[in-house]
Amino acid sequence: AQSVTQPDIHITVSEGASLExxxxxxxxxxxxxxxxxxxxxQGLQLLLKYFxxxxxxQGIKGFEAEFKRSQSSFNLRKPSVHWSDAxxxxxxxxxxxxxxxxxxxxxxxxxx
Amino acid sequence: xxxxxxxxxxLIKTRGQQVTLSCSPISGHRSVxxxxxxxxQGLQFLFEYFSETQRNKGNFPGRFSGRQFSNSRSEMNVSTLELxxxxxxxxxxxxxxxxxxxxxxxxxxxxxxxx
Numbered sequence: 046a047q048s049v050t051q052p053d054i055h056i057t058v059s060e061g062a063s064l065e066x067x068x069x070x071x072x073x074x075x076x077x078x079x080x081x082x083x084x085x086x087q088g089l090q091l092l093l094k095y096f097x098x099x100x101x102x103q104g105i106k107g108f109e110a111e112f113k114r115s116q117s118s119f120n121l122r123k124p125s126v127h128w129s130d131a132x133x134x135x136x137x138x139x140x141x142x143x144x145x146x147x148x149x150x151x152x153x154x155x156x157x
Numbered sequence: 158x159x160x161x162x163x164x165x166x167x168l169i170k171t172r173g174q175q176v177t178l179s180c181s182p183i184s185g186h187r188s189v190x191x192x193x194x195x196x197x198q199g200l201q202f203l204f205e206y207f208s209e210t211q212r213n214k215g216n217f218p219g220r221f222s223g224r225q226f227s228n229s230r231s232e233m234n235v236s237t238l239e240l241x242x243x244x245x246x247x248x249x250x251x252x253x254x255x256x257x258x259x260x261x262x263x264x265x266x267x268x269x270x271x272x
Contacts, residue, residue: 077258088161088247088263096258135200142256144190144213147200 047072049138051148058126059156066121066151068136078119079137079145080110089135095119106130131155159184161250161264169270175236178267182229182250186262188212189231190255191223194245194266203246206231207254238271245269 048071058064070076077096081089093104100112110121119136136148162181170176182189190213191203202215206225225231235242245268249261 079260081263086245086266086268088163088265089249091260091262094260139255139258141258144202144205144215144255145261146202147192149199 047138047140047143047146049136049146049148051134051136051151053151054149055152055154057154057156060128061125064121064123064126064130064153066134066136066153068119068121068148070117070119070136070138072117072138072140074140075114076138076140078110078112079139080104080108080119080121081135081137081147082106083133083135083150085132092121092134126153126155128155128157161248161262163246163248163264163267165267166265167268167270169272170238172238172240172271174238175234176238176269178233178235178246178248178269180231180233180248180250180264182231182248183262186250186252187229188251188254188257189225189229190249190251190261191231191233192247192249193217194247195243200247203233205254212254213256235269240271243269243271 050069080092133150137145139145164179188207190205193201205213209225220236223233245266247266248264251261252259
């Protein structure tokens with residue numbers, strides 16, 4: 046069965062520290078991949094996407110993600126976290142002909 | 158370019174009532190998908206409409222229904238509301254549908270509380 050996992054339910058980092066949020070998927074076909082961010086009570090905002098090509102993709106707000114086919118992973122990174130990055134982050138995976146499947150989300154807290 | 162607009166933003170209903178939520182997609186987008194988000198279940202896919210036809214459906218009871226109009230606006234209806242239907246309902250707009258290899262853009266959501 047197709048699935049998306051985000052192993053970390055909650056992560057706390059200090060402002061200015063680096064960040065990596067993990068996403069793993071289990072799909073038979075080659076997927077396309079997304080990271081979304083959600084602030085409390087708000088909708089989801091697209092941070093970045095991967096369809097094909099360069100496996101390191103750049104997104105908005107200084108985020109980047111790397112697709113590793115051999116590890117079925119699409120981890121999100123940011124070199125220096127800002128207090129405004131505190132939110133919930135969702136990894137989403139899609140394949141042709143089907144709707145996205147979202148991971149359970151990782152809540153990010155940022156310490157001053 | 159205007160984003161995805163969902164109305165209303167907040168709604169309080171009583172058990173047994175029905176409710177209709179509305180979603181206006183980004184201009185030119187023909188696909189609208191609906192999701193239910195709850196703390197316990199996360200984001201769950203309800204259904205997708207494309208050019209006025211339901212294309213995909215998630216695992217929800219028949220009390221949840223939807224439709225799409227010729228201008229791509231979509232409505233979602235929940236009949237005989239239950240306490241467990243309290244959730245944030247999110248609408249996502251995409252050019253040709255999530256299964257077509259395009260990204261989806263989300264609205265702010267409608268927070269439904271059933272009392």
